[in-house]
Amino acid sequence: MPVYKDDNAKKNPWYFAINYKENGKYKKMLRRGFKTKKEAEAAMVEAQNAHNKGTYIEPSKTSYSKFMDSWLEDKKTTVKGRTLEFYSFLVNRYIIPQIGEIELSKLSPRDIQSLYNKLKEEGNLSDENIRKVHTIINDSLNKAFRWEMIVKNPAALVDPPKVSKKEIEVWTEEEIQRFLSVAKDSRYYCAFLLALTTGMRQGEILGLRWKDIDEENRTLSIVQTLSHDGKELTTGAKTDSGNRRISIDENTLGKILKLKHRTKVETIANRPLYNDLGLVICTSVGTPLSPRNLNRSFDSIIQKADVRKIRFHDMRHTHASLLLKQGVNPKIVSERLGHANVRITLDTYSHLLPNLQKDTVDEFGKLFYKTQSN
Missing domain, CATH: 1.10.443.10 (Intergrase catalytic core)
Structure with missing residues (x-):
């Protein structure tokens, strides 16, 4: 296996070298910067297979930080100003300091997972916002993949950070x-x-x-x-x-x-x-x-x-809970709240559903056994 270790390299010492044929000529590929021998071997096999299939993409040497500058600039055409401000805040405050200097093509699932672990340990971001960090990274790397700047999206191999569901407060x-x-x-x-x-x-x-x-x-x-x-x-x-x-x-x-x-x-x-x-x-x-x-x-x-x-926003939840308790169809509640689909409504107010089911079952029982007695 043409995989080697550079003993002089302080970080990511492993690399691979392979020969391949392109347009009738033999060329040599050298790729450095792998943390372990296993990573270097996996990348080498992937590169060889891509060359054999004719799908190889020259890895981008652009840093993730530089790529994110252009990603944020492009987002101006698809999101509102307030959303863009929030994206910029998360990118510049939490993402770039940790993984910004890594080359786009060398960003690994381990790098991304380590970022999430650190954010969780520091406790400066809520679970929802750590999940938003994942959404940003995944979206940006999907774009890099579509633009053929990377061979695959490493964020797609990382489990999205879990969000603990908060109990909704509503008034009686x-x-x-x-x-x-x-x-x-x-x-x-x-x-x-x-x-x-x-x-x-x-x-x-x-x-x-x-x-x-x-x-x-x-x-x-x-x-x-x-x-x-x-x-x-x-x-x-x-x-x-x-x-x-x-x-x-x-x-x-x-x-x-x-x-x-x-x-x-x-x-x-x-x-x-x-x-x-x-x-x-x-x-x-x-x-x-x-x-x-x-x-x-x-x-x-x-x-x-x-x-x-x-919170002021909890009055919105209070309105929804009152409607559901009155037996209003969740689809109508969803439309009043402006949810994208009824699933969001059901997920948000699932804590009310057991009580609603009990009322429904009681009414069903009365009707069913009345029918049986007749």
Whole structure:
């Protein structure tokens, strides 16, 4: 076996050398940088087989760091600004410092697995974000493979990091009433009401405009969202399935429409400063409401109402759980929430399903044995 060890090399000392024929001429291939003899032998056999089949790709000597610069640049055309910022943060803070200097063609499953192990041990990233790191690496190396820069994607051979499922916190009906009783005097009462009665995301609520409300049919159209930092209104929802129309009840619609009068009064009172963006939930001068300020108000009301502390997003979960407990078809719940498919809804709220099954079985039993007795 033409596999050798370079005793002068401090790291990755193993390499292989083979002769092959191309266009009627004999050439020599030398590949260095393998950690073990076994790795060098496996790579050599793979290269020989690829040459024999005529599918060999010249390995790219580009570093993974340099490749990721171009990958992030290309992502500008496919993801939203906030998502790109998050990708860049994970790449530059956690991925590049660990494996960025490795040549793209020499990146191994072991290198990638070691990165995940280190991130888990350090404890600076949640399980969800370590999984996101894997998603980024796998996507980038899939692209390198499609562009014929590498022979195979090493991330595809690594098990995705496990994500521990967190228990969802939801309010009881009694807690909802206590919270709303205190919240009714808040400027942002309707923001809380929309979260509980429609399951809309916070960014969707803060991006809602008057022209998105169909009073006659009692529906809200989700066509614009506010970013998490409150600095950007973006056309479209978080996902394609998030662009949806939600039906609302008469009481909720009536309470929202009462805000129109306040908006008109503030427009006149603050005319020189008022920036009319047509937002339903906004500041006294018409500008988008900062999510941070809304969350601060939310936490304050929770304390005054003496209810369990949950996140703003958990009101969305509360809405879904109430619907499921009422026996609403999960497909309808999925559509209201803007999930890509009903499987996401069922996975998210699976803890409710045993109780729902019990109710269903009890009703079935009553019908079945009533039929038998007849």
